[in-house]
Amino acid sequence: MRVLSGMQPSGDPHIGNYFGSIKPNIELMGEEENIYIVVDLHALTSVRDANELREYRMNLVKDLLACGFDPEKGILFFQSDVPEHAELLWILSCITPMGLLERAVSYKDKLAQGLEPNHGLFAYPVLQAADILLYDSDLIPVGKDQKQHIEMTRDIAQKFNNAYGDGVLKEPDVQIREDVAVVPGTDGRKMSKSYGNTIPLFADDKKTEKIIMGIVTDSKGVEEPKDPENCNVFKIHSLFLDDDGKKELEDKYRAGGLGYGDAKKMLAEEFFNYFGDMRKKRLEISDESAKEVVKNGAAKARKIAEKTMDRVRKSVGLR
Numbered sequence: 001m002r003v004l005s006g007m008q009p010s011g012d013p014h015i016g017n018y019f020g021s022i023k024p025n026i027e028l029m030g031e032e033e034n035i036y037i038v039v040d041l042h043a044l045t046s047v048r049d050a051n052e053l054r055e056y057r058m059n060l061v062k063d064l065l066a067c068g069f070d071p072e073k074g075i076l077f078f079q080s081d082v083p084e085h086a087e088l089l090w091i092l093s094c095i096t097p098m099g100l101l102e103r104a105v106s107y108k109d110k111l112a113q114g115l116e117p118n119h120g121l122f123a124y125p126v127l128q129a130a131d132i133l134l135y136d137s138d139l140i141p142v143g144k145d146q147k148q149h150i151e152m153t154r155d156i157a158q159k160f161n162n163a164y165g166d167g168v169l170k171e172p173d174v175q176i177r178e179d180v181a182v183v184p185g186t187d188g189r190k191m192s193k194s195y196g197n198t199i200p201l202f203a204d205d206k207k208t209e210k211i212i213m214g215i216v217t218d219s220k221g222v223e224e225p226k227d228p229e230n231c232n233v234f235k236i237h238s239l240f241l242d243d244d245g246k247k248e249l250e251d252k253y254r255a256g257g258l259g260y261g262d263a264k265k266m267l268a269e270e271f272f273n274y275f276g277d278m279r280k281k282r283l284e285i286s287d288e289s290a291k292e293v294v295k296n297g298a299a300k301a302r303k304i305a306e307k308t309m310d311r312v313r314k315s316v317g318l319r
């Protein structure tokens with residue numbers, strides 16, 4: 001079985017990315033064939049500074065390695081090192097109905113957040129479909145925020161197969177992590193690199209503490225009972241806890257006597273405990289070793305992508 005994940009190098013990866021994408025992928029490491037794509041072509045929809053993009057790309061590779069991605073067991077590479085992604089994007093674009101893309105919630109969200117409405121942003125789900133279909137992926141573990149996009153991939157694959165022949169493209173299964181809600185950012189909106197509301201995995205200690213202490217809450221005083229279900233600090237903290245731990249923390253919020261300042265300090269402690277080893281490992285990963293990983297990864301990825309494109313080109317009449 002082939003498990004595929006992708007992440008944009010458009011900023012520092014954050015705990016939403018970790019719980020929604022990195023952790024579920026790495027949990028299957030060794031049992032399944034894992035692919036992780038640093039989707040740098042997607043990042044061009046929002047990053048306009050070449051040096052910044054170069055830095056984000058390398059950093060993300062190192063971050064994924066620090067989180068436990070094992071290049072001996074899986075394939076990690078830059079999307080732009082495999083030109084078949086752009087080729088399949090075009091072929092799929094030609095059978096993707098405009099109406100399908102016009103229904104995409106994330107496009108509307110991004111415009112509402114002030115991003116420029118360019119064609120790349122609009123066509124994003126088609127490039128994502130190409131990323132997935134190129135590798136005959138079986139399983140795409142994603143957070144709920146990506147559910148609609150992945151369903152669009154199935155629609156696009158079906159449309160392609162109806163037009164050009166059954167089974168040319170493999171329609172993947174989607175594994176939505178129902179146990180991971182969309183992780184809220186420090187301001188309560190979805191945590192996202194594009195919204196500047198993230199808790200990064202690998203920022204320095206001081207900055208991380210400052211971000212956690214800045215999580216937006218209501219203005220209830222220390223002694224007042226608090227509603228965990230509507231509290232960003234609780235929602236983020238609960239990601240680190242099992243059911244019993246969650247229940248215990250919930251009771252503390254409801255009982256009153258726990259101020260938001262102390263609740264945030266508890267969260268910061270939990271964060272440093274949980275990510276401590278990964279943060280240490282991150283400091284030891286060199287540029288050279290990361291470059292070697294993605295070079296080897298791209299060579300392996302291209303072998304798979306070329307096979308798919310061979311089928312696709314023949315079926316549409318380009319061979």
Ligand code: ADP
Pocket residue numbers: 006007008009010016017018019020021141142143144145146180181182183184190191192193194
């Ligand atoms: P971002 O919105 O921060 O740019 P990406 O679009 O690069 O994130 O998403 C990479 C992966 O991380 C996707 O699989 C997505 O489901 C997951 N993800 C991103 N943000 C969140 C979040 N707030 N909660 C849960 N999962 C998330």
